[in-house]
Amino acid sequence: xxxLTEMECVACRPGAPAATDDEVERWQQEIPDWKLVTVRDIxxxxxxxxxxxxxxxxxxxxxVGELAEEEGHHPRITTEWGKVTVTIWTHAIKxxxxxxxxxxxxxxxxxxxxNLTE
Amino acid sequence: xxxLTEMECVACRPGAPAATDDEVERWQQEIPDWKLVTVRDIxxxxxxxxxxxxxxxxxxxxxVGELAEEEGHHPRITTEWGKVTVTIWTHAIKxxxxxxxxxxxxxxxxxxxxNLTE
Numbered sequence: 001x002x003x004l005t006e007m008e009c010v011a012c013r014p015g016a017p018a019a020t021d022d023e024v025e026r027w028q029q030e031i032p033d034w035k036l037v038t039v040r041d042i043x044x045x046x047x048x049x050x051x052x053x054x055x056x057x058x059x060x061x062x063x064v065g066e067l068a069e070e071e072g073h074h075p076r077i078t079t080e081w082g083k084v085t086v087t088i089w090t091h092a093i094k095x096x097x098x099x100x101x102x103x104x105x106x107x108x109x110x111x112x113x114x115n116l117t118e
Numbered sequence: 119x120x121x122l123t124e125m126e127c128v129a130c131r132p133g134a135p136a137a138t139d140d141e142v143e144r145w146q147q148e149i150p151d152w153k154l155v156t157v158r159d160i161x162x163x164x165x166x167x168x169x170x171x172x173x174x175x176x177x178x179x180x181x182v183g184e185l186a187e188e189e190g191h192h193p194r195i196t197t198e199w200g201k202v203t204v205t206i207w208t209h210a211i212k213x214x215x216x217x218x219x220x221x222x223x224x225x226x227x228x229x230x231x232x233n234l235t236e
Contacts, residue, residue: 054183054186054187054192055187058179058180058183061176061179061183061195061197062176062180065172065173065176065179065197068172069172069173074172074198074199075198076196076197076198077179077196077197077198078194078195078196078197079179079183079194079195079196079197080192080193080194080195081192
């Protein structure tokens with residue numbers, strides 16, 4: 001089975017299938033640092049990333065932004081001093097889609113490939 | 119009287135004076151697009167900026183980030199597709215300080231100097 005980082009986000013329209021409970025459970029194992037949160041009845045993936053200053057947080061925001069553009073799937077990114085909070089969900093279906101897990105996994109890989117937490 | 123954009127943020131420690139009601143009223147006139155919001159009992163300045171895509175929103179986030187580093191005063195910046203929400207307050211005093219209005223005015227000037235809303 002391909003890992004999430006080997007997959008690519010696909011165009012997602014209203015009516016596309018939401019992730020099933022089984023899929024959520026399976027995919028979450030590949031992104032253990034992401035929490036499942038529900039805000040305004042919409043399930044979302046969220047991870048808080050910590051950095052030693054503002055510049056590193058902003059640099060990470062740009063890494064996330066670049067991945068988002070590559071995948072054509074755009075999360076909410078909150079940048080603060082020493083902290084970036086990324087929240088991912090699929091607007092078109094107001095739910096979680098496989099795309100969300102793929103983007104989360106690629107963001108984790110993007111962090112690992114950077115030297116921002118050294 | 120100097121306009122806010124001609125001032126610079128100063129180091130702000132616990133015990134520094136919060137903006138008075140008169141100051142808030144006066145300074146708000148220089149930044150009419152910012153709303154005064156209170157979240158968790160802390161007054162904050164907030165403005166939502168709209169853009170035509172994600173790349174422009176992210177470019178604006180970087181402009182705000184650069185201004186924040188120059189002033190040594192760091193807001194919360196939430197970047198989404200076509201939208202950046204900036205929230206400013208002074209952590210050290212859990213209140214609004216003149217610094218917050220100065221940063222807001224400089225962010226407005228940064229937007230005006232960019233071509234991101236064309």
